[in-house]
Amino acid sequence: MAAAAGALRRLVRCGPQQGLGRLLQPRSGIHGSAPAAVQVTVRDALNQALDEELERDEKVFLLGEEVAQYDGAYKISRGLWKKYGDKRIIDTPISEMGFTGIAVGAAMAGLRPICEFMTFNFSMQAIDQVINSAGKTLYMSAGMVPVPVVFRGPNGASAGVGAQHSQCFAAWYGHCPGLKVVSPWSSEDAKGLLKASVRDDNPVVMLENELMYGVPFEMSEEAQSKDFLVPIGKAKIERQGTHVTLVSHSRSVGHCLEAAAVLVKEGVECEVVNLRTIRPMDVESIEASVVKTNHLITVEGGWPQFGVGAEICARIMEGPAFNYLDAPAVRLTGADVPMPYAKVLEENCLPQVKDIIFAVKKTLNI
Amino acid sequence: MRKMLLAALSRVLQGPAAAARPGAVSEVSRVVVASRNYADFTSEATFDIKKCDLHRLEEGPPVTAVLTREEGLHYYRTMQTIRRMELKSDQLYKQKIIRGFCHLYDGQEACCVGLEAAIKPTDHLITAYRAHGYAYTRGTSVREILAELTGRKGGCAKGKGGSMHMYAQNFYGGNGIVGAQVPLGAGIALACKYFGKDEICLTLYGDGAANQGQIFETYNMAALWKLPCIFICENNRYGMGTSVERAAASTDYYKRGDYIPGIRVDGMDILCVREATKFAAEHCRSGKGPMLMELQTYRYHGHSMSDPGISYRTREEIQEVRSKSDPITLLKDRMVNNSLSSVEELKEIDVEVRKEIEEAAQFATTDPEPPLEELGNHIYKNEPPFEVRGPSQWIKYKSVG
Numbered sequence: 001m002a003a004a005a006g007a008l009r010r011l012v013r014c015g016p017q018q019g020l021g022r023l024l025q026p027r028s029g030i031h032g033s034a035p036a037a038v039q040v041t042v043r044d045a046l047n048q049a050l051d052e053e054l055e056r057d058e059k060v061f062l063l064g065e066e067v068a069q070y071d072g073a074y075k076i077s078r079g080l081w082k083k084y085g086d087k088r089i090i091d092t093p094i095s096e097m098g099f100t101g102i103a104v105g106a107a108m109a110g111l112r113p114i115c116e117f118m119t120f121n122f123s124m125q126a127i128d129q130v131i132n133s134a135g136k137t138l139y140m141s142a143g144m145v146p147v148p149v150v151f152r153g154p155n156g157a158s159a160g161v162g163a164q165h166s167q168c169f170a171a172w173y174g175h176c177p178g179l180k181v182v183s184p185w186s187s188e189d190a191k192g193l194l195k196a197s198v199r200d201d202n203p204v205v206m207l208e209n210e211l212m213y214g215v216p217f218e219m220s221e222e223a224q225s226k227d228f229l230v231p232i233g234k235a236k237i238e239r240q241g242t243h244v245t246l247v248s249h250s251r252s253v254g255h256c257l258e259a260a261a262v263l264v265k266e267g268v269e270c271e272v273v274n275l276r277t278i279r280p281m282d283v284e285s286i287e288a289s290v291v292k293t294n295h296l297i298t299v300e301g302g303w304p305q306f307g308v309g310a311e312i313c314a315r316i317m318e319g320p321a322f323n324y325l326d327a328p329a330v331r332l333t334g335a336d337v338p339m340p341y342a343k344v345l346e347e348n349c350l351p352q353v354k355d356i357i358f359a360v361k362k363t364l365n366i
Numbered sequence: 367m368r369k370m371l372l373a374a375l376s377r378v379l380q381g382p383a384a385a386a387r388p389g390a391v392s393e394v395s396r397v398v399v400a401s402r403n404y405a406d407f408t409s410e411a412t413f414d415i416k417k418c419d420l421h422r423l424e425e426g427p428p429v430t431a432v433l434t435r436e437e438g439l440h441y442y443r444t445m446q447t448i449r450r451m452e453l454k455s456d457q458l459y460k461q462k463i464i465r466g467f468c469h470l471y472d473g474q475e476a477c478c479v480g481l482e483a484a485i486k487p488t489d490h491l492i493t494a495y496r497a498h499g500y501a502y503t504r505g506t507s508v509r510e511i512l513a514e515l516t517g518r519k520g521g522c523a524k525g526k527g528g529s530m531h532m533y534a535q536n537f538y539g540g541n542g543i544v545g546a547q548v549p550l551g552a553g554i555a556l557a558c559k560y561f562g563k564d565e566i567c568l569t570l571y572g573d574g575a576a577n578q579g580q581i582f583e584t585y586n587m588a589a590l591w592k593l594p595c596i597f598i599c600e601n602n603r604y605g606m607g608t609s610v611e612r613a614a615a616s617t618d619y620y621k622r623g624d625y626i627p628g629i630r631v632d633g634m635d636i637l638c639v640r641e642a643t644k645f646a647a648e649h650c651r652s653g654k655g656p657m658l659m660e661l662q663t664y665r666y667h668g669h670s671m672s673d674p675g676i677s678y679r680t681r682e683e684i685q686e687v688r689s690k691s692d693p694i695t696l697l698k699d700r701m702v703n704n705s706l707s708s709v710e711e712l713k714e715i716d717v718e719v720r721k722e723i724e725e726a727a728q729f730a731t732t733d734p735e736p737p738l739e740e741l742g743n744h745i746y747k748n749e750p751p752f753e754v755r756g757p758s759q760w761i762k763y764k765s766v767g
Contacts, residue, residue, distance in 0.1 A: 109557035
């Protein structure tokens with residue numbers, strides 16, 4: 001019983017996954033959380049961030065499909081149109097290339113738009129505006145024309161939505177200088193990163209995850225404050241460990257923590273690094289961790305070729321951490337296929353907890 | 367101008383002997399100037415201009431325009447400056463001092479100068495890559511434009527942008543992706559409406575770009591949200607090597623905004639362009655929503671410096687436009703024939719312009735290239751300095767600003 005409670009305590013400190021979170025209420029002292037912490041879903045955290053930033057700065061506005069009267073396709077902007085009206089919350093027609101260009105132009109002219117893509121799959125239609133118009137203009141103008149725009153929306157796989165609605169764009173946008181790319185996992189990540197992105201004077205691509213929207217996380221009192229920001233470009237160590245470094249972003253962070261909870265029973269302590277930002281990537285944090293653990297595994301939902309994990313491995317090779325590796329770095333990624341529909345196939349196209357456990361044991365030779 | 371007139375006058379008054387005494391002209395001038403100061407010229411004249419074809423409009427721009435002497439001289443000088451600047455660019459490109467893309471604007475000067483004459487510096491403008499004329503009318507100096515073309519640190523974008531990426535206050539380039547500038551322009555117009563400062567945005571594109579899907583997406587949103595945007599199609603008859611008849615099922619570009627009212631304008635006549643733009647600007651400022659203007663114009667050069675421009679059109683056609691519709695000649699003839707100026711006065715302007723271009727070219731060819739450190743700068747705005755990777759892990763640049 002005590003062991004179970006102990007395991008539960010460790011799990012909770014690292015952030016509860018779907019289902020588990022609802023078991024643990026702030027009123028009982030079991031998990032030892034700070035007195036004024038509350039459970040907030042990622043969706044509500046994003047909603048709070050939007051509300052706070054809209055209130056704080058008149059120049060901030062939100063545009064996208066269904067963001068206003070529908071309250072958001074995924075209800076992220078619930079209540080905002082009612083509060084702020086047509087001028088600040090704008091429903092667009094289904095014209096990604098057009099409204100993305102409009103958002104970028106508005107940013108060039110001094111506004112601070114938040115441009116929502118219903119999913120990042122649709123951003124492909126507008127990708128020229130994101131990269132060529134938003135990402136490169138500051139550089140081409142030698143600093144004369146900044147573009148303070150945020151592109152946000154769900155990225156990567158969902159559940160049973162098929163190949164055209166399941167792609168991860170972290171590597172695509174992460175490839176481009178001039179953009180910043182962030183990828184939150186927890187509610188704290190979501191709120192702090194969205195606020196930081198809106199306040200950043202540069203084009204930021206924020207890759208959310210639909211399956212995470214409904215997941216509650218504990219949010220500290222500090223995280224609930226209106227000025228709480230998560231710095232862009234800094235990773236977070238979600239779990240300290242000594243035997244292996246698991247680097248991940250977005251939903252996969254949760255899987256790493258689940259794997260860590262299982263492995264700890266076998267005496268393996270995993271260090272779980274939540275990237276939080278894809279570009280600029282916090283390589284130093286990864287290096288420091290690898291120097292400590294001597295083993296590296298990257299976990300992501302995107303495809304393997306030219307992906308986030310590939311980049312991490314390359315960077316580790318080039319830096320001081322290479323000499324501390326006791327085994328080659330390992331990547332866990334989405335399967336190298338378009339996402340199938342059938343549940344059993346879909347499940348096996350993403351790195352599961354069992355895959356992470358297997359990879360850890362292989363790397364550690366146990 | 368005055369010197370020439372007075373020199374001629376003094377020779378007439380004093381006879382051949384005067385030529386030998388250098389001081390003689392100025393003595394005469396002091397007497398003569400007082401009574402003959404520019405009395406040869408009228409202060410303004412009214413001209414008939416072509417009636418614009420209208421789409422979804424009951425009334426169009428006026429069919430007459432008043433041109434003051436001052437305006438005329440200014441327009442002439444500006445157009446001539448752009449003409450000579452573009453020809454100088456042609457020269458520098460052939461000498462390989464300008465590299466890459468170079469899309470020249472000669473022939474189309476009445477468009478950029480006419481547009482600017484109808485709007486305020488606080489209004490906004492965005493165009494595509496044939497942008498040197500607009501960079502100038504929106505406030506960039508010739509020397510900064512040429513130095514940007516030659517890739518020097520004194521260029522308006524420090525040599526980092528090149529021909530297609532020149533920016534100025536309320537001028538958003540210079541855009542390389544055909545058609546992408548149109549949604550951007552509507553976004554700028556959205557900001558104008560949002561801020562409520564009575565500003566408008568002129569959003570330009572060519573006959574080639576007019577077939578881009580994103581432009582129709584933009585028409586829809588601009589009309590829906592009544593954005594203060596003038597969509598302007600500079601129809602120079604050719605999208606690169608493809609004539610309008612071969613690219614568009616409908617070449618009535620001024621009608622292609624469908625529910626957006628449109629006018630077709632003689633883009634070779636600066637007064638026509640100016641009056642039409644004033645008309646459209648008023649429409650937008652009054653909150654009625656966007657308007658579409660098609661400027662029928664012509665480019666003498668090929669699409670870019672790598673296109674001789676004669677494989678898809680005849681030399682005769684180019685020559686005909688030059689002789690019958692050249693915008694600078696049209697203005698010049700109007701002014702001279704209506705006593706707004708004289709051939710000599712305009713020639714003097716030509717000389718001054720030539721000098722300015724020469725000096726600018728001199729600067730553009732002698733200014734140093736940007737320092738290597740510049741390579742890493744301007745990735746992010748308002749960011750503490752960070753490292754940027756070069757071609758290898760050992761080559762790093764510092765990024766500031």
